[in-house]
Amino acid sequence: MSCLEPQRKGPFGPPAILPDTVTLEARDLPGLRPVACVAEGAEVAIGAAVMQDRSRPEIRVVAPVAGRVERVEAGLGCRAIRVVIRPDGAARPAPVTVEGDTRDLMLAYGLWPDLRTRPFGRVPDPDASPDAILVDALSGAGVLAAQATPFALGHGLRALTALTKGPVILCQHGGPALASAEGRVEIDALAPRHDGMARRLRRLRSVARGVEVWVLDVQTAIALGRLCAEGLFDATRLVEIVTPSGGVAGILRAPLGADLAPALKERGWTAPAPRPLRRNETRIDPRCDMAVPSDAALGPIVPVPALATSLPLGMRTIPLLRALQIGDADTARRLGCLDLVEEDMRAASTICASGADYGLLLRRVLDELEAER
Amino acid sequence: MRGGYLATLRARAARDATALRLAALAPPAAVLFLSAPGAAWPHLLAVVTAALACALVFAEIRGRGPVFEALVPALLMFLFAPPEASPGQIAFALSLALVLGSLIFGGAGFGFLSIGALSLALLAFSFPPLAPVVPVDAVIWAALPGGLLVLLAGLAPWRVVLAGAAGFALAAWPAALDPGYALPLALVLVHLGADPFGAPVTGPGQWLSGLMTGGLVAALAAPGLPGLDLSAGVFAVLLANLFAPLMDAGVIALADWREEARRA
Incomplete structure (x- = not known):
């Protein structure tokens, strides 16, 4: 597991699938106002910019595959909604042509939009510096990728220390460390049981009282490590496929924005409704895709222990859920909602009998609190 | 597998709260009914009718249900109401408790009182000699498995x-x-x-x-x-x-x- 292992030039894990189209969605860029920087019919190379933020053009979304731009959808004020690319061939690592520090490389190769701030879950400002960076290695796909490329991961983690004066903490489950702790790189493997990033954040560096932390997936850190150490840009990610009963069907490698449904059907796995692979998505769970938000009036919250433990330890879950239901932003902030983002509320939405989509309710409250800042 | 069943029970407890609470109260209610069917059926009919009628009226006004949660306080009233109370008195106290303690707030779960306790208190207030009574031993024993069920489920x-x-x-x-x-x-x-x-x-x-x-x-x-x-x-x-x-x-x-x- 040492970072002194020889460099790997070839891909690891399963070969990348070849999707019919790759769809890059603006909804994966919270806090940005993207505009398209390619026209329909244009040829794009891997790593070419296809969208950029209107006010901070250095934040870019790049093409994960080479191909032709099939469709550019824009909304009010030329705001990009999605860009669809028809690939010429399979996604493969491309040589790096840009030089610079970590920040420059992440911005140039479209890794910057993978970062999320806590609180508020936004793409961070390119000039900002967080109090710490948490690297999420809790997903099955992330662990597999980290185990396959410890060299790139070590480089990526060290490169991330250039973005912050605080620690870079790799959050993993128990077992052998996925990378070595050195300098400001720390490993958090204290909690062997299954937990999520919200619990780690709450325990390691709560942002409920003023600090800012950035969170990114371990595969983005690996991609950054490959950029820095191997000079290769790899836009593919491993994705864990879950069966309807909750077991793991297998692992796929796919470029961002690929529709996985045809590949899943080919393998005889349960396929979700056709949709592009979202940014930072490392798990396709048909059970989550089946949940359809209802317009019906919300029912009561039944305060059972399973619901009370669905949020990180130390949180007053039931009072917080009640505050979210009535949109009481001040109480929700006092109860620690700033430590949370939408995906942390999935378990509460599943267990609660009220029928509320707590992710949506949390977003409304976070938007209100962000506007008050 | 026991842990698995328990985990499933606890995970589903919120969604199946009404069913679980009714399942917990059904055995003692059945024992009480069977111990003296002649005396018990008017009380049972009164509480079920009053509970469902109130819940249905409010569900109709609001355009949404559900209504079966009202049966939980109904069965509690049936278990603890004194035998000398008339069906009308029981129905009146239960209806008042359901409306004041639950339905005007939006239904079960939106209030802040135990509706079963409130209905028994209103019965005692409204008709002073009619204090709630502890059921006979057979009924209490029959309630134990249900009590354990709601405790395990976290309800x-x-x-x-x-x-x-x-x-x-x-x-x-x-x-x-x-x-x-x-x-x-x-x-x-x-x-x-x-x-x-x-x-x-x-x-x-x-x-x-x-x-x-x-x-x-x-x-x-x-x-x-x-x-x-x-x-x-x-x-x-x-x-x-x-x-x-x-x-x-x-x-x-x-x-x-x-x-x-x-x-x-």
Whole structure:
């Protein structure tokens, strides 16, 4: 597991699938106002910019595959909604042509939009510096990728220390460390049981009282490590496929924005409704895709222990859920909602009998609190 | 697999709350009915009709249900109502409790009182000689598996039950402590005191609420009355329910203050 292992030039894990189209969605860029920087019919190379933020053009979304731009959808004020690319061939690592520090490389190769701030879950400002960076290695796909490329991961983690004066903490489950702790790189493997990033954040560096932390997936850190150490840009990610009963069907490698449904059907796995692979998505769970938000009036919250433990330890879950239901932003902030983002509320939405989509309710409250800042 | 079943039960408890609570109350209600069908059927008919009628009227007005939650306080009223009460008196008290304690707030789960306790209290208030009574031993024994079910599912906070027993023992010690109180007290604590919507939701709040309920059951009991005084139990539960939001707010404020002090 040492970072002194020889460099790997070839891909690891399963070969990348070849999707019919790759769809890059603006909804994966919270806090940005993207505009398209390619026209329909244009040829794009891997790593070419296809969208950029209107006010901070250095934040870019790049093409994960080479191909032709099939469709550019824009909304009010030329705001990009999605860009669809028809690939010429399979996604493969491309040589790096840009030089610079970590920040420059992440911005140039479209890794910057993978970062999320806590609180508020936004793409961070390119000039900002967080109090710490948490690297999420809790997903099955992330662990597999980290185990396959410890060299790139070590480089990526060290490169991330250039973005912050605080620690870079790799959050993993128990077992052998996925990378070595050195300098400001720390490993958090204290909690062997299954937990999520919200619990780690709450325990390691709560942002409920003023600090800012950035969170990114371990595969983005690996991609950054490959950029820095191997000079290769790899836009593919491993994705864990879950069966309807909750077991793991297998692992796929796919470029961002690929529709996985045809590949899943080919393998005889349960396929979700056709949709592009979202940014930072490392798990396709048909059970989550089946949940359809209802317009019906919300029912009561039944305060059972399973619901009370669905949020990180130390949180007053039931009072917080009640505050979210009535949109009481001040109480929700006092109860620690700033430590949370939408995906942390999935378990509460599943267990609660009220029928509320707590992710949506949390977003409304976070938007209100962000506007008050 | 036991752990698996229990985990599934606890994960589904919120969605199946009404079904589980009705399943817990059905055996004692059935035993009570079968012990004296002739006397029991008018009471059972009265509580079920009153509960469903109130719930249906409000569901019709609001354009949304569900209505079966109202059967939980209906069965509690059936279990604890005195045999000498007329079906009309029982139906009146239950309807009043459902409307005032639950339906005007939006239905079961939106109020803050145990509707079962409220209906028994309203029966005692409205028709003074009609105090709630502890059912016969066979009914209490039949209620035990259901009590265990709601405790395991998490629909009755165990802290309230445990603290309630401790509070009663402390307040009654040593003169009025009788092993015969154990099962009726457990029945009151599980089905009335540990009401999921009436009890506090924070752990320390549940301990406090349980201690208060148990202590008040002993303190409010009429002297010289044989067995557990259920009127005291009902009023103790209602008083603890009234204080539950305050207890939760106090616990959260204290936790915030400690957190601030730790960070300062």
